Amino acid sequence: MINKKQGLTRLTGRIVVPGDPDYNQARMEFNKRISKFPRVIVFCKRTQDVVNAVKWARENRVPIRVRSGRHSYEGFSVMNGAIVIDVSQMNRIRIDSKQKLAKIQTGNQLQRVYRTLWQKRVTIPAGTAPDVGIAGLTLGGGIGLLSRKYGLTLDNLKEVEMVVPHGRFGAKIIRCNAREHADLFWACRGGGGGNFGVATSFTFKVHPISTVAIYSITWKWKDLEKVFNVWQKWALSVDNRLTSTIQMFSKQVGTVESTGQFLGSASELRRMIQPLLRASTPLKVRVKTVPFIEATKFFAQIDIGLLPKFKVTGGYAYRAVPKEGIRTIKRFLANPPNKHANVECQSLGGAVARVSPTATAYVHRHAKVIFELSARWRLNQEQKRNITWVESFRRAMTPFLIGDYVNFPDLEFKNWPRAYYRNNFNRLTKIKRKYDPLNVFHFQQSIPPAKNR
Structure with a gap:
C-alpha cells in the first residue's frame, strides 16, 4: 500500500498503485513489448498535482518517469519501482x-x-x-x-x-x-x-487551414529501387507546400506506397506528381481535395491496426541514398522476420532547413530525408529475431545515414549523444x-x- 503522504508532501490527482483494478491498464505503454511495474502512477489533473508529485518523489527518493501519450518507443516513460507522472488528463x-x-x-x-x-x-x-x-x-x-x-x-x-x-x-x-x-x-x-x-x-x-490536396500512389514491390530513387530526388525539388512520404513494405506484402499533402489544388498536385507516375507503372493512384481535418484522418489510418509490439530505429539522409544503399533496403525487406517489417521515409528541407542547426536543440536541420526502420510482432518468442533484424538493418545502412531522431530512440546506439544532438x-x-x-x-x-x- 502506497502512503500518499510519506515525507512532507501529499500526492494529489488520480493515484493508481499495484493491486488497483486499473493498475495493469495504467502501467502499459503503447509499445506492448515494454512491460514495467511502477510503484505509483499519478494522473495529474492540474499543474499543482505535478508539483506535488515531483516533491513527493524527491522527499521519498523514488525515481521519476514522465508520461503524456505513452509513445516512448523504448519505454523511457515508465520504470519498475518508479513514480510515473502522467499528464494525459491535462488536456485543455x-x-x-x-x-x-x-x-x-x-x-x-x-x-x-x-x-x-x-x-x-x-x-x-x-x-x-x-x-x-x-x-x-x-x-x-x-x-x-x-x-x-x-x-x-x-x-x-x-x-x-x-x-x-x-x-x-x-x-x-x-x-x-x-x-x-x-x-x-x-x-x-x-x-x-x-x-x-x-x-x-x-x-x-x-x-x-481549410482544404488540402492529398495523394496516394501504390506500385509493385519489384519497382522499389526505381521508385525510391525517383522519389528521393523529386521530393525535395517540388514546391515546399508539398510534404511527402514513401513506405516500402516487406516482399511478402509486395507493395511500395507514396503519400503526400499539398497546400493547394488537386489539379496542381496531379501535375506535381507526374515524375512519380513515370517512375514505374502504378497499381493505384488517388488524388483529391479534402477538408484538412479529413486529411488528418486519412493519414492516421496508416497507423491503425498495427501489431502491438515493435522495435524502431531511425536515421537521416543528408544526401541522396546511392544505388548500393537502395539495394540494401530491398535486400532486408526481402528477408524480414515477418511480413510486418517496413521502411518509412519522409521528405524534409523547406522550412525545416531554413533554421540554423544551433538555433534550437534540434540539430538535424540540413537532412534531406528521415528514415524509420521498424519490425512488429505479436508473440514474445518472436522478439529477439525482430530486434536483431532491425539492428542489423541499421548497421547495414550506416554508410548512407547519419545520426537518429530523438523521438525514434534506440537503446542499441552506443554514441546516442552524437546521434541525437551532435554538436x-x-x-x-x-x-x-x-x-x-x-x-x-x-x-x-x-x-x-x-x-x-
Whole structure:
C-alpha cells in the first residue's frame, strides 16, 4: 500500500498503485513489448498535482518517469519501482484567434489538437499518429505533413510552462520563452521529453487551414529501387507546400506506397506528381481535395491496426541514398522476420532547413530525408529475431545515414549523444546542470548535467 503522504508532501490527482483494478491498464505503454511495474502512477489533473508529485518523489527518493501519450518507443516513460507522472488528463486547449496563438496542455493527443483547432480553421504542423501525445512529439521535434511549409512542431512553439526541480526536495513552475529562461526554451526545442522537468502546457503559433490536396500512389514491390530513387530526388525539388512520404513494405506484402499533402489544388498536385507516375507503372493512384481535418484522418489510418509490439530505429539522409544503399533496403525487406517489417521515409528541407542547426536543440536541420526502420510482432518468442533484424538493418545502412531522431530512440546506439544532438550536446548538458543539477529527471538516454570544473 502506497502512503500518499510519506515525507512532507501529499500526492494529489488520480493515484493508481499495484493491486488497483486499473493498475495493469495504467502501467502499459503503447509499445506492448515494454512491460514495467511502477510503484505509483499519478494522473495529474492540474499543474499543482505535478508539483506535488515531483516533491513527493524527491522527499521519498523514488525515481521519476514522465508520461503524456505513452509513445516512448523504448519505454523511457515508465520504470519498475518508479513514480510515473502522467499528464494525459491535462488536456485543455485555448485558442486566441486575434493573436493567432493556442495554449495547449501537454496531455493532449494529436487527434484532439487537430479537431479542436479545426473548429477555428487553424492548425499546427505535427505528426500523423492520432494518439501520439503533443508533449514528447514537440520536445523532440515534431515531423509531419506540413513540415516543409511551416517547419517542425517545435518551430511553432512560443512558450513552455514546466515544473522543474527546486532546491534539495522541492519543485517550482516556470515559464520559458524567448525572453524568460531562454536557455531552457532553446533546450525544449529538440532536447527531448523528460530531461529537464515536466512540461505542463505549450503556447503555439497557429496557421489558417481549410482544404488540402492529398495523394496516394501504390506500385509493385519489384519497382522499389526505381521508385525510391525517383522519389528521393523529386521530393525535395517540388514546391515546399508539398510534404511527402514513401513506405516500402516487406516482399511478402509486395507493395511500395507514396503519400503526400499539398497546400493547394488537386489539379496542381496531379501535375506535381507526374515524375512519380513515370517512375514505374502504378497499381493505384488517388488524388483529391479534402477538408484538412479529413486529411488528418486519412493519414492516421496508416497507423491503425498495427501489431502491438515493435522495435524502431531511425536515421537521416543528408544526401541522396546511392544505388548500393537502395539495394540494401530491398535486400532486408526481402528477408524480414515477418511480413510486418517496413521502411518509412519522409521528405524534409523547406522550412525545416531554413533554421540554423544551433538555433534550437534540434540539430538535424540540413537532412534531406528521415528514415524509420521498424519490425512488429505479436508473440514474445518472436522478439529477439525482430530486434536483431532491425539492428542489423541499421548497421547495414550506416554508410548512407547519419545520426537518429530523438523521438525514434534506440537503446542499441552506443554514441546516442552524437546521434541525437551532435554538436548541441555540450550546451544541453550545461542547461541540464543549471535547471536539474541533481539529475532528478534521468533515464537510460537522458541528458546528464555537465560536470563542474
